[in-house]
Amino acid sequence: MLQAKTEYGNIITLASFTKEEISVLKEQTQFFCPACQKPVIVKAGSKTIPHFAHRSKSECPALEGGEGPYHEKGKLLLYQWLKHQHLDVRLEEYLPAISQRPDILIKLKHKTVAIEYQCARIASAEIITRNEGYYREGIVPIWILGANRFSRRKRNELKMDQFQLHFMHQFSTDFPLTLYFFCPNSLRFISFQDLYFTALQRATGKMVIRKLNEMVFTDLFKASLFPKQQLFQLWKQEKRLFRIRPSRRVYGRELAWNQWLYLNSVHRESLPSVIYLPVSAQFRMKTQPWDWQSRLCLEIIYPLAAGETFSLQQCMHLLRHHFRDSTSFPLIKSAANPIHQYLQLLQQLGIIRETSPNYFTKENPIKFYKHIEAALDGDAQLIERLVKQNMGMIRE
Numbered sequence: 001m002l003q004a005k006t007e008y009g010n011i012i013t014l015a016s017f018t019k020e021e022i023s024v025l026k027e028q029t030q031f032f033c034p035a036c037q038k039p040v041i042v043k044a045g046s047k048t049i050p051h052f053a054h055r056s057k058s059e060c061p062a063l064e065g066g067e068g069p070y071h072e073k074g075k076l077l078l079y080q081w082l083k084h085q086h087l088d089v090r091l092e093e094y095l096p097a098i099s100q101r102p103d104i105l106i107k108l109k110h111k112t113v114a115i116e117y118q119c120a121r122i123a124s125a126e127i128i129t130r131n132e133g134y135y136r137e138g139i140v141p142i143w144i145l146g147a148n149r150f151s152r153r154k155r156n157e158l159k160m161d162q163f164q165l166h167f168m169h170q171f172s173t174d175f176p177l178t179l180y181f182f183c184p185n186s187l188r189f190i191s192f193q194d195l196y197f198t199a200l201q202r203a204t205g206k207m208v209i210r211k212l213n214e215m216v217f218t219d220l221f222k223a224s225l226f227p228k229q230q231l232f233q234l235w236k237q238e239k240r241l242f243r244i245r246p247s248r249r250v251y252g253r254e255l256a257w258n259q260w261l262y263l264n265s266v267h268r269e270s271l272p273s274v275i276y277l278p279v280s281a282q283f284r285m286k287t288q289p290w291d292w293q294s295r296l297c298l299e300i301i302y303p304l305a306a307g308e309t310f311s312l313q314q315c316m317h318l319l320r321h322h323f324r325d326s327t328s329f330p331l332i333k334s335a336a337n338p339i340h341q342y343l344q345l346l347q348q349l350g351i352i353r354e355t356s357p358n359y360f361t362k363e364n365p366i367k368f369y370k371h372i373e374a375a376l377d378g379d380a381q382l383i384e385r386l387v388k389q390n391m392g393m394i395r396e
């Protein structure tokens, strides 16, 4: 921790003193943990940000997970950045009501924001508990990940593991999904917004990388959208790879899906183009987009004759084991359903029509392909159609 209390009750931020001052302080003053009141020791080596540490693994309710110098440095830089903007900001303030100590607390006129700068992996349960604590106190939590967890695949694509899913923010139902990263060494702040999962562990979205000193606190709440044109163009490439990717050794759910295809006498290359489309709520699923979308198409829509109907309920039942636990997304405000979003796309493509809320009538057949070339052409045409429809929507 960066702060401690002196024997006189003053809070001291060690990093704001020079080396000489620190060695004097160390001789003359006793320091105590503001949360548990136990004595703490000064750590001021040449390579780390000067900080305090408990003497032993005590039972301090605010004991940090020992995240190391990268974390301490980032926390201090974020704190100083906010302080320069004349905000009422506190470093490591202990909140006794919830036994939590956010890295940074910001008191605004009408709300309080807690910033957690997270560089190490922690248990899901821990993330959920901390968020619940903040919500109970009416505090808005913002989690900023250490850029040590930032793994870029392409210009607008990140590799995202299950751990990172917990840190997607959506401050209101119409706010785009947002993930933040900060690197204390390069001083770069990254916002990854309006993200769409192209596969279970890959997401594409709008990436904005800025120097911390070129932005202000309120920039965190700005929505930057990923242009739909760009999304669809990228999706065209993803679909192509999906078709032509040689089948490697697969296991787990991917193997189960391959077996399901086999049982239905279908090949990946012959699947209809409406399978594997972008839906923003894909993050709620624990199976690949092509997996659940193909099951829905083949098992529910394909067997129907034109004019016959089915319900969202039926689809939800079919895919009930494909959903992740909803508690995995403590920072997300909307309850957007990936299945419903997908059905909306199928409606846009003229396959089905929502005749009454959550009831759909089949309008046109779903076509399978005989050759990979025809499938690739079909995919490209379908994406072009979505692009055009989307342009139309923007002009109106």
Ligand SMILES: [Zn+2]
Binding pocket: 033, 034, 035, 036, 037, 038, 054, 060, 061, 062, 063
């Ligand atoms: Zn303590």
